[in-house]
Amino acid sequence: xxxxxxxxxxxxxxxxxxxxxxxxxxxxxxxxxxxxxxxxxxxxxxxxxxxxxxxxxxxxxxxxxxxxxxxxxxxxxxxxxxxxxxxxxxxxxxxxxxxxxxxxxxxxxxxxxxxxxxxxxxxxxxxxxxxxxxxxxxxxxxxxxxxxxxxxxxxxxxxxxxxxxxxxxxxxxxxxxxxxxxxxxxxxxxxxxxxxxxxxxxxxxxxxxxxxxxxxxxxxxxxxxxxxxxxxxxxxxxxxxxxxxxxxxxxxxxxxxxxxxxxxxxxxxxxxxxxxxxxxxxxxxxxxxxxxxxxxxxxxxxxxxxxxxxxxxxxxxxxxxxxxxxxxxxxxxxxxxxxxxxxxxxxxxxxxxxxxxxxxxxxxxxxxxxxxxxxxxxxxxxxxxxxxxxxxxxxxxxxxxxxxxxxxxxxxxxxxxxxxxxxxxxxxxxxxxxxxxxxxxxxxxxxxxxxxxxxxxxxxxxxxxxxxxxxxxxxxxxxxxxxxxxxxxxxxxxxxxxxxxxxxxxxxxxxxxxxxxxxxxxxxxxxxxxxxxxxxxxxxxxxxxxxxxxxxxxxxxxxxxxxxxxxxxxxxxxxxxxxxxxxxxxxxxxxxxxxxxxxxxxxxxxxxxxxxxxxxxxxxxxxxxxxxxxxxxxxxxxxxxxxxxxxxxxxxxxxxxxxxxxxxxxxxxxxxxxxxxxxxxxxxxxxxxxxxxxxxxxxxxxxxxxxxxxxxxxxxxxxxxxxxxxxxxxxxxxxxxxxxxxxxxxxxxxxxxxxxxxxxxxxxxxxxxxx
Numbered sequence: 001x002x003x004x005x006x007x008x009x010x011x012x013x014x015x016x017x018x019x020x021x022x023x024x025x026x027x028x029x030x031x032x033x034x035x036x037x038x039x040x041x042x043x044x045x046x047x048x049x050x051x052x053x054x055x056x057x058x059x060x061x062x063x064x065x066x067x068x069x070x071x072x073x074x075x076x077x078x079x080x081x082x083x084x085x086x087x088x089x090x091x092x093x094x095x096x097x098x099x100x101x102x103x104x105x106x107x108x109x110x111x112x113x114x115x116x117x118x119x120x121x122x123x124x125x126x127x128x129x130x131x132x133x134x135x136x137x138x139x140x141x142x143x144x145x146x147x148x149x150x151x152x153x154x155x156x157x158x159x160x161x162x163x164x165x166x167x168x169x170x171x172x173x174x175x176x177x178x179x180x181x182x183x184x185x186x187x188x189x190x191x192x193x194x195x196x197x198x199x200x201x202x203x204x205x206x207x208x209x210x211x212x213x214x215x216x217x218x219x220x221x222x223x224x225x226x227x228x229x230x231x232x233x234x235x236x237x238x239x240x241x242x243x244x245x246x247x248x249x250x251x252x253x254x255x256x257x258x259x260x261x262x263x264x265x266x267x268x269x270x271x272x273x274x275x276x277x278x279x280x281x282x283x284x285x286x287x288x289x290x291x292x293x294x295x296x297x298x299x300x301x302x303x304x305x306x307x308x309x310x311x312x313x314x315x316x317x318x319x320x321x322x323x324x325x326x327x328x329x330x331x332x333x334x335x336x337x338x339x340x341x342x343x344x345x346x347x348x349x350x351x352x353x354x355x356x357x358x359x360x361x362x363x364x365x366x367x368x369x370x371x372x373x374x375x376x377x378x379x380x381x382x383x384x385x386x387x388x389x390x391x392x393x394x395x396x397x398x399x400x401x402x403x404x405x406x407x408x409x410x411x412x413x414x415x416x417x418x419x420x421x422x423x424x425x426x427x428x429x430x431x432x433x434x435x436x437x438x439x440x441x442x443x444x445x446x447x448x449x450x451x452x453x454x455x456x457x458x459x460x461x462x463x464x465x466x467x468x469x470x471x472x473x474x475x476x477x478x479x480x481x482x483x484x485x486x487x488x489x490x491x492x493x494x495x496x497x498x499x500x501x502x503x504x505x506x507x508x509x510x511x512x513x514x515x516x517x518x519x520x521x522x523x524x525x526x527x528x529x530x531x532x533x534x535x536x537x538x539x540x541x542x543x544x545x546x547x548x549x550x551x552x553x554x555x556x557x558x559x560x561x562x563x564x565x566x567x568x569x570x571x572x573x574x575x576x577x578x579x580x581x582x583x584x585x586x587x588x589x590x591x592x593x594x595x596x597x598x599x600x601x602x603x604x605x606x607x608x609x610x611x612x613x614x615x616x617x618x619x620x621x622x623x624x625x626x627x628x629x630x631x632x633x634x635x636x637x638x639x640x641x642x643x644x645x646x647x648x649x650x651x652x653x654x655x656x657x658x659x660x661x662x663x664x665x666x667x668x669x670x671x672x673x674x675x676x677x678x679x680x681x682x683x684x685x686x687x688x689x690x691x692x693x694x695x696x697x698x699x700x701x702x703x704x705x706x707x708x709x710x711x712x713x714x715x716x717x718x719x720x721x722x723x724x725x726x727x728x729x730x731x732x733x734x735x736x737x738x739x740x741x742x743x744x745x746x747x748x749x750x751x752x753x754x755x756x757x758x759x760x761x762x763x764x765x766x767x768x769x770x771x
Contacts, residue, residue: 032177032538033057036149037320038170040193040226041256042185046161049191050076050154053172054319055179058151063173065600066184067639070163073170077154082140090133097130138196149319159186165383169639171536175598178536178644180624183256187224188382189326192217194227194235216307221247222328227310229268229317237308239327241300248332248354249274249296249308250288250385252324258481258636259628260320265292266628268321269313272296277304286313289453290484295332297354331355331377331384335514338398338419339450340390343370351377352514353384365391372450388450390518392417403430406465406501414441415522420504422454422511429504433521435494442524442555443502447517448486449479454515455486459503468492468500472507478529478552480623480636491524491555526557528618530607535622535638537590540646542654543756544575544589546691546729549620550635551579551586551607558582559609563620566604569593571654576727576760579607587692588727589760591654592645601643653678655758658708662725662762668717669768670700675758677709691729691757696720699730715765722767727760 035055043049059080064073082090104122153172165188169181195217216236219225227235241247254267272294274283285294300306310323333353341347347363357379365373370393374386399420403410409432412418420429435441447454460469474489476482486507494500504519529552539545551561563577563586571593579586590603605620622641626634658674665671683704688711690699696719700712711730731754 031057032536033061033172033174033179034148035170035172035179035182037228037257037322038182038184039228039319039322040191041183041252041322041324042187042191042224042226043157043159044187044189044191044224045159045163045165047191048156048158050156053153053155053170054149054151055153055172056148056151057174057177058153058172060174060176061153061172062175063600064155065171065173065178065642066157067169067181068164068186070160071168071184071186072158074156075153075172076156079136079152079154081150082136087137087140090136094130094133094137097126097133100126101130146318157184166386167639171642173600173644176538176646178538178600178642180534180536181638181640181642183252185224185252185324187326189328190220190223192219192223192225192237194225219327222326222330225308225323225325225327227323227325228319229270229310229312229321229323230319231317232315233317234309234311238305239308241304241306243300243302245300245329246354247296247298247300247327248330249298249325249327250330250332251293251295251310252326253321254292256322256324257320259626259634261627262630263316264629266632267292268316268323270294270323271311271313272325273309274298275307275309277306279307282306290448290486297332329355331357331379331382333375333377333384333387335452335516336375336387336389337421337513337516338396339388339446339452339516339518340372340392340396340417340419341365342396343368343391343393349375349389353377355379356384363389390446390450392520394520394522399429404428406430406432406461409501412521415520418519418521419516420519421452421513421516422504422506423513423515425506425511426509427505427511431502431504431519431521433500433502434498435500436497437494439494440524441492441494442520442522443488443490443492444474444520445488445504445517446520447515448482448484449476450516450518452514452516453510454517455484455507455510456488456517457503457505457507458488458490459505460490460492461501461503462496463499463501465501468495476552477550477635478531480531480626480634483628483632483634524555526559526611527554527616528552528557528561528607528609529554530561530563530605530618530620531623531635531637532605532620532641533623533625533635535624535640536642536644538644538646539590539592540756541592541594543732544591544655544759546587546589546757546760548585548587548625549579549605549607550623551584553584557609557611559611561607561609563588563605563607566606566619568603569601571595572601572603573654573656573759574605575657576762578762580725583725586727587729587760589729589757590643591656591759592643593654595645595647597647599645599647601645602640603643605641657759657761662764663713664766665697665713665715665763666768667715667720667722667765670712670714672710672712673761674708674710675761677704677707683709685734686755687733688758689731689733689754691731691754693728694720694724694726697728697763711761713761713763717768720765722765724765725763727762729760730758732756732758 037054039052101122163186165186168184170184171181172179214234219237219239251270253270259266271286283296283298285296288295335352337350356377368391372388372390375389376386377384394415394417396417400410402408409430412431412433445456458471469492471488471490473485475485531550533548560581561579573591576588607618622638623635626636656676663673696716700714702711
């Protein structure tokens with residue numbers, strides 16, 4: 001065949017590159033870069049400054065990616081961590097230099113005349129060397145003994161003057177990998193960074209278990225304050241307050257790092273205290289409503305100096321206990337009402353809070369699809385915090401008082417969304433509706449998910465007052481930042497025709513104007529949401545990379561969901577992109593095109609399904625699967641799905657499946673599937689391994705004919721039964737010769753480099769053919 005020899009030469013060169021990268025990945029870059037913290041965690045519009053990024057596997061970091069527009073970032077420096085022996089040598093050198101300096105100073109002041117000894121000279125070179133050693137020791141002092149945050153990369157950030165304020169995502173990239181994202185803030189205020197401790201302070205062991213003395217600095221309001229808390233650390237900031245100032249002091253700590261896998265509680269629990277000039281505590285906060293991050297509200301009674309203090313609630317601390325405080329007469333929304341409005345219409349929203357420019361605003365949703373959108377208040381200078389605002393297509397109404405008993409129950413016609421609030425502690429809101437025997441209804445409160453402090457409960461009774469159903473908390477996997485699920489969900493089939501009463505209350509018997517809710521009362525509305533994990537992917541051109549999509553099913557939705565890329569550049573494709581009926585997740589692959597030069601793409605994914613004879617499309621929300629306090633897992637939403645496509649190594653053409661799918665594997669038997677692969681001895685130079693397969697499925701063999709690899713799959717009838725469906729992920733492993741030990745035997749547990757994955761192979765276990 002014309003060109004075959006050229007193609008094979010290309011394949012051999014590509015294989016050599018693959019093996020070289022495999023060796024590099026084993027020896028130099030064992031894992032993707034992991035970010036433990038960013039300090040400072042933000043900066044001001046129009047500023048250029050440096051930040052410290054602590055983490056692991058940062059030695060090969062070459063790029064920095066910040067989501068959104070108006071922020072540029074570049075790696076400035078990576079300093080390899082010092083060893084304890086190197087630190088001891090540096091301290092000895094520093095001592096010798098100090099002795100030399102003291103001797104030179106003594107000689108300059110007269111010294112001991114007549115000794116006949118040469119007077120030591122303290123030179124500019126000595127001074128520079130001492131400064132350099134102190135800087136190296138200071139960096140060592142800041143490094144943690146925990147390897148997850150023991151390395152530091154310095155990054156230069158430049159923020160344009162018109163960059164939109166708010167939270168962004170920062171990622172680090174190496175030539176072969178991409179880190180997970182961390183929060184980085186674009187602010188509008190003057191920035192103040194807590195000064196670094198002296199190089200010779202604290203225990204000389206270079207770990208994060210050192211205790212530190214309280215640190216006090218002077219600041220001028222309004223400003224943003226950035227700092228880190230070490231074990232036992234207490235940071236204090238002194239400022240001038242003026243009588244009548246309505247101060248809002250808001251801390252970001254848990255918001256910067258939602259979950260810590262190896263700490264209890266699973267985040268930095270910041271505590272704020274405010275003291276007057278006599279040292280009396282005048283305000284205190286260790287949380288804000290149900291948010292772990294505290295907010296202080298204080299109206300200054302008289303001119304004078306005040307001190308703001310921050311610490312951890314139980315005096316823990318380490319390098320990733322990073323905080324960011326905004327302080328001043330700043331706008332802050334404490335609540336809105338209603339919590340949402342109808343799609344295709346304008347809604348007048350009442351605002352409550354501090355330093356707001358107006359009491360209401362008009363939320364225009366004439367072109368908005370159903371969903372949740374951020375809402376904020378804007379003054380001439382500043383933008384407030386954001387609160388969520390829900391948009392839906394159902395009819396809406398307001399809760400009408402009095403409706404706190406069955407006798408005064410508010411009549412409703414279904415379907416309906418009621419916007420109300422539990423205005424007094426211990427009060428119920430009661431609603432009456434008519435139903436027929438066999439009707440399926442769903443009552444759902446959306447309050448905590450819309451930033452309301454309400455911990456709702458729902459109670460359904462019949463006309464005689466007999467309780468039929470009750471619900472307190474309902475777990476919503478889509479609310480990844482919440483650890484207490486406080487909204488209620490109550491599905492029910494009506495037993496007879498007649499009147500029914502629905503009670504809405506607070507589980508803690510609390511209440512007030514801020515205890516708002518949206519109550520949906522309707523027939524079931526089957527639907528789904530999607531989470532795409534992880535939110536950072538790296539794939540070699542021409543190969544695939546596995547990832548997971550979680551389907552969050554609602555109101556009994558059980559249909560199949562077809563996944564697809566949205567507006568992706570040419571050459572990208574999904575394999576295995578189906579969430580089977582009644583399944584809640586699927587592991588699939590993204591196949592990337594062969595490119596010249598490494599490129600990073602912001603990709604979108606969506607799910608298509610049939611719901612009640614209608615085709616619906618739902619976006620795939622990128623997310624990180626994060627552990628909290630050693631045990632709990634949360635799907636934390638990200639802003640972008642970042643995909644880094646590597647230019648080398650690559651196959652000339654993308655891999656793809658040649659046979660129809662799903663592959664039908666008989667229980668207890670085998671089935672073959674062919675995958676388009678490069679020509680040449682592909683199977684002699686690579687091994688294929690199943691990644692996290694279902695128990696009972698294995699690769700019996702694989703072989704190559706021309707440019708296709710045939711894979712024989714086997715199922716064990718004792719372990720897996722007919723009807724099981726899913727995807728098989730097959731990793732491509734470099735077939736490297738095993739190194740021998742001194743005894744001449746192969747070494748055990750040698751590193752194995754997964755170079756990529758074949759396209760996901762959909763399969764189904766079927767009954768064996770009758771003999």
